[in-house]
Amino acid sequence: MFSATSRAVRIGARRVAPRAASITVAPMPKISLGQNTNIARSLSSTARLSYATTTNPNPPLGKKNASNETPSKIGLIGARGYTGQALIDLFNDQPLIDLRHVSSRELAGQELKGYTKRNIVYENLSAEDVAQLDKDGKVDCWVMALPNGVCLPFVQALGQSSSLIVDLSADYRFDDSWSYGLPELQKRGTIAQATRISNPGCYATGSQLALAPLLEHLGGPVNVFGASGYSGAGTKPSPKNDVNLLRDNLIPYSLTGHIHEREISHQLGGAPVAFMPHVASWFSGIHLTINIPLNKTMTSRDILQIYQDRYAGEKLVKIVGEPPLVKSIQNKHHVEIGGFAVDKTGKRVVVCATIDNLNKGAATQCLQNMNLALGYDEYQGIPIE
Numbered sequence: 001m002f003s004a005t006s007r008a009v010r011i012g013a014r015r016v017a018p019r020a021a022s023i024t025v026a027p028m029p030k031i032s033l034g035q036n037t038n039i040a041r042s043l044s045s046t047a048r049l050s051y052a053t054t055t056n057p058n059p060p061l062g063k064k065n066a067s068n069e070t071p072s073k074i075g076l077i078g079a080r081g082y083t084g085q086a087l088i089d090l091f092n093d094q095p096l097i098d099l100r101h102v103s104s105r106e107l108a109g110q111e112l113k114g115y116t117k118r119n120i121v122y123e124n125l126s127a128e129d130v131a132q133l134d135k136d137g138k139v140d141c142w143v144m145a146l147p148n149g150v151c152l153p154f155v156q157a158l159g160q161s162s163s164l165i166v167d168l169s170a171d172y173r174f175d176d177s178w179s180y181g182l183p184e185l186q187k188r189g190t191i192a193q194a195t196r197i198s199n200p201g202c203y204a205t206g207s208q209l210a211l212a213p214l215l216e217h218l219g220g221p222v223n224v225f226g227a228s229g230y231s232g233a234g235t236k237p238s239p240k241n242d243v244n245l246l247r248d249n250l251i252p253y254s255l256t257g258h259i260h261e262r263e264i265s266h267q268l269g270g271a272p273v274a275f276m277p278h279v280a281s282w283f284s285g286i287h288l289t290i291n292i293p294l295n296k297t298m299t300s301r302d303i304l305q306i307y308q309d310r311y312a313g314e315k316l317v318k319i320v321g322e323p324p325l326v327k328s329i330q331n332k333h334h335v336e337i338g339g340f341a342v343d344k345t346g347k348r349v350v351v352c353a354t355i356d357n358l359n360k361g362a363a364t365q366c367l368q369n370m371n372l373a374l375g376y377d378e379y380q381g382i383p384i385e
């Protein structure tokens, strides 16, 4: 059986997938804004203003939240995995993050590579070990990068501890006693006050960012087609990360009822969403193509304007005219949203988004949340392009 853990080769801070297949991406035809819409461009500026969000309602906190200059001691549980390794890369470049403990059953006793701020050896920490370290003040913030359904004993052992816990799994995303940490859409002030933060899912992050600006204009159920690189399926061997099965292939899975379908809809106030995920032969990066029925006729140009206004000042959301390409988002830390193709009725728009599942879909967003909740600049340690 081929080992999934050996698939991602780390070169410095970059993850490089093994050569599974040579993939040629067909050149994308240039689509100019509005080309796909026949609806009248004669909407008066007053009419346009009536559906344009004029400003970002949730701008970054900036210096307001960045008053803490004391480093925080971090414990990372699930450090061997794809998201754990992506976090270690980021922690290495965030001067106020002081990684102290990394836990993995498989790597226990081995030296942590790729972290230059101190020498650390992997440990196999039990829930009791975690509770003791916490009680002794050895850790200020725990990051859980474990598969779904595994972190409960750790969280229970930490009980009412005042330490920050950020969980990357889906286990607390529907639990109102945890803060859902998608900074661009949640109140940043609330995340900054939280001690229990549930990090959103990768597809769910891209989908929500691509849908939120049009929420008040939804005219029916939204359909989200998603294609993810196989790192989304974690390191445990499965058909979804079997590079031989994936070569020249696209594998549909969980075509109804995927947990992110529920997550997107729940976070967007119950908006009806159908989500159809696929896993593809590349290592990291998600492409989303989203069909959105509108409750009024709109032009491509006006929709673009709404997105630009909604995400003004956001360093990790880029609004582009053309449909973004997954090839360009790999190893990047932001989300790209584009396309905005409106059909001839003017009441249907197709929006595309790309996101690196391991970065903004997991580790980068986790660091944003940690920075906010630990009192640092939200973007400290995050490469901004």
Ligand SMILES: NC(=O)C1=CN([C@@H]2O[C@H](COP(=O)(O)OP(=O)(O)OC[C@H]3O[C@@H](n4cnc5c(N)ncnc54)[C@H](OP(=O)(O)O)[C@@H]3O)[C@@H](O)[C@H]2O)C=CC1
Pocket (backbone or CB within 6 Å): 077, 078, 079, 080, 081, 082, 083, 084, 103, 104, 105, 106, 107, 145, 146, 147, 148, 150, 168, 169, 170, 200, 201, 202, 231, 232, 233, 234, 235, 236, 357, 358, 361, 362
């Ligand atoms: N991969 C992705 O793109 C994304 C993943 N997520 C979520 O992040 C979490 C981590 O995902 P990912 O890094 O891909 O997962 P991986 O499968 O790559 O890693 C899982 C980690 O958990 C450890 N682990 C597994 N089972 C147990 C267990 N029973 N008890 C203790 N430790 C265990 C593993 O190490 P060891 O076996 O050595 O102990 C490993 O370090 C998941 O909940 C996932 O859903 C969220 C967004 C995106």
Ligand SMILES: CC(=O)N[C@@H](CCC(=O)OP(=O)(O)O)C(=O)O
Pocket (backbone or CB within 6 Å): 148, 168, 169, 170, 200, 201, 202, 203, 228, 229, 230, 231, 232, 233, 234, 240, 259, 260, 277, 278, 279
């Ligand atoms: C390709 C693939 O398998 N992707 C994962 C999504 C990874 C993720 O975000 O998972 P959680 O919601 O569990 O945190 C999946 O569909 O379950």
